[in-house]
Amino acid sequence: MIHAINFAPELIGCGKYTTELAQFLETRGHVIEIVTAPPHYPGWFVRAPYQKGAYVTEAFGSMRVTRCPMTTKAGAPGLWRLIAPLSFAAAAAPMVAWRIFRFRPNVVICVEPTLMSAPAALIAAKLCGARSLLHVQDLEVDAAFEVGHLNGGTIRRVANIFESWFLARFDRVVTISQKMQHALLAKGLSPQKVSVLRNWVDTAAIVPEPRTTNAFRDELGMPSDAFVVLYAGNLGPKQALDMLIAAARRLEGEYDIYCVIAGAGPMRDALQKQSVDLPNVRFLPLQPAERMSELLALADLHVLTQLKGAADLVLPSKLGGMLARGRPIVATADPGTELFEMLQDIALVTPTGDID
Structure with a gap:
């Protein structure tokens, strides 16, 4: 059984990798059951035809998928980043328990x-003897806390205590x-318990290709010979995309350079307002999987920005597609971070917050 807040048909982020992990395990002969939320990422609103207040059971291939209610608000501002996953965890807990006893997973x-799903997963696993x-x-x-969704030293200390307690209860x-x-490991886990499984990319679907005519250039009204700087993915606070808008403002009128921001997320409206007067900035919606390779081929240069302080708390999943495409990359990362160490020899890496 996989208990996760994100799953297909979400196209990016954790949902993409959880879905592909489930599909891989299924090809290895495992029977998979999913307990998840309605599709809501990256905008944090439930997409039609799904409803945020209903339990729904559906098939995904041969997998049984149970979707549980979640209370959310578009963009999930402030405390909604706490309320939304908490509401899902509470609604999913009885379903996890029921499916555990019916499914009897190993x-x-x-x-x-969300770590808020951990109590139900741990209790259910213990009750049925599963790992x-x-x-x-x-x-x-x-x-x-680093991004600013939550603040307060006391709240952080209490959250860290609960986090460490739940982490220690998992077998792996x-x-x-x-x-x-x-x-x-710094949170108290033993080295024998923690492993690294890096996120992946389908190198058969996304391959290096020569620069050719691209349909997106026509859709966006750009010259065929324009130099395109592309960001594709979640448009959230952690991505610090105001840096890209500031860089585009510096380049306005100087060169035939366009910045294309493709994706969805809570910062999209703010970014569009910041760039409303910039003729060299274009926006695209989140693209379906079948157009992802074509989208990445639009770029002459990929850009990967990160908020300072959050670099080693996540590792951008979009990086795999950028590398597979084989185009140049500019990334913001500070020395000592894993992103800096990964990219320093294969990309242009600048300090976080530096638009120069």
């Missing part, structure tokens, strides 16, 4: 975010980077 996988595994895609507690913990592994 292994229960819980995906962070428990936590897949950490995001150091959720630390990131919430898997995360996506060495720095995140080190952070988990």
